[in-house]
Amino acid sequence: MHPALVSSRLYGIVDLGYTAEEELEATTAALIGGGADLIQLRAKGLEKDKILALGRRIQPICRKTGVPFIVNDHADLAIELDADGLHIGQDDGSHDETRKLIGTEMLLGRSTHSPEQARQALAEGFDYIGFGPLFPTPTKQGRPGIGLEHVGTIQQEVGTRIPVFCIGGIKRSNLPEVVAAGARRVVIVSDLLTAADTTEATHEARLLLGD
Ligand code: TZP
Numbered sequence: 001m002h003p004a005l006v007s008s009r010l011y012g013i014v015d016l017g018y019t020a021e022e023e024l025e026a027t028t029a030a031l032i033g034g035g036a037d038l039i040q041l042r043a044k045g046l047e048k049d050k051i052l053a054l055g056r057r058i059q060p061i062c063r064k065t066g067v068p069f070i071v072n073d074h075a076d077l078a079i080e081l082d083a084d085g086l087h088i089g090q091d092d093g094s095h096d097e098t099r100k101l102i103g104t105e106m107l108l109g110r111s112t113h114s115p116e117q118a119r120q121a122l123a124e125g126f127d128y129i130g131f132g133p134l135f136p137t138p139t140k141q142g143r144p145g146i147g148l149e150h151v152g153t154i155q156q157e158v159g160t161r162i163p164v165f166c167i168g169g170i171k172r173s174n175l176p177e178v179v180a181a182g183a184r185r186v187v188i189v190s191d192l193l194t195a196a197d198t199t200e201a202t203h204e205a206r207l208l209l210g211d
Pocket residue numbers: 111130132133134137138139140167168169170187188189190191
């Protein structure tokens with residue numbers, strides 16, 4: 001397991017679908033202050049120049065606090081931003097061709113939507129995976145929830161080798177259920193970003209994950 005990810009439990013995403021641009025720094029700091037162990041910049045549908053400008057505001061906050069900064073989708077932007085990692089989906093290219101682009105140092109994560117995809121991502125050499133959506137979620141529209149059925153198996157089979165972050169429709173309110181199903185690591189987006197106090201919400205989520 002990548003040393004930077006061994007103790008990671010809660011993955012926060014600064015998603016421009018929920019975070020106003022002027023709140024970028026405050027939101028990043030709130031997620032980190034509440035206990036997020038990784039931060040991803042996710043800005044679906046924005047121009048690359050725009051994403052680059054947003055990333056330039058987030059990257060230094062992550063660097064200063066020692067939290068890995070991950071860029072969604074764009075290998076070129078991850079390089080340009082000196083990011084600590086890149087996150088790609090099933091249709092964003094193969095592990096090997098992406099690894100060639102970003103070099104050996106950067107973390108490389110993959111979204112997976114089934115047990116087969118999770119096993120395949122491990123076999124291909126990804127540093128971590130997202131596994132979900134567990135529940136249907138407006139943050140990722142058009143994908144059914146895969147439920148909790150395979151969470152325990154995938155945590156055992158894959159999650160003991162590389163971090164498995166369960167994702168999709170996870171909230172503080174259903175987190176105990178997700179943990180009881182066997183999840184050790186999670187990504188939570190809207191529940192943290194739409195909370196009245198993101199720092200407090202993140203801290204609550206971190207506590208619900210347990211030791
Ligand atoms: N990939 C699978 S589900 C999802 C992504 C990016 C969205 C998770 O967001 P939320 O708001 O925590 O359901």
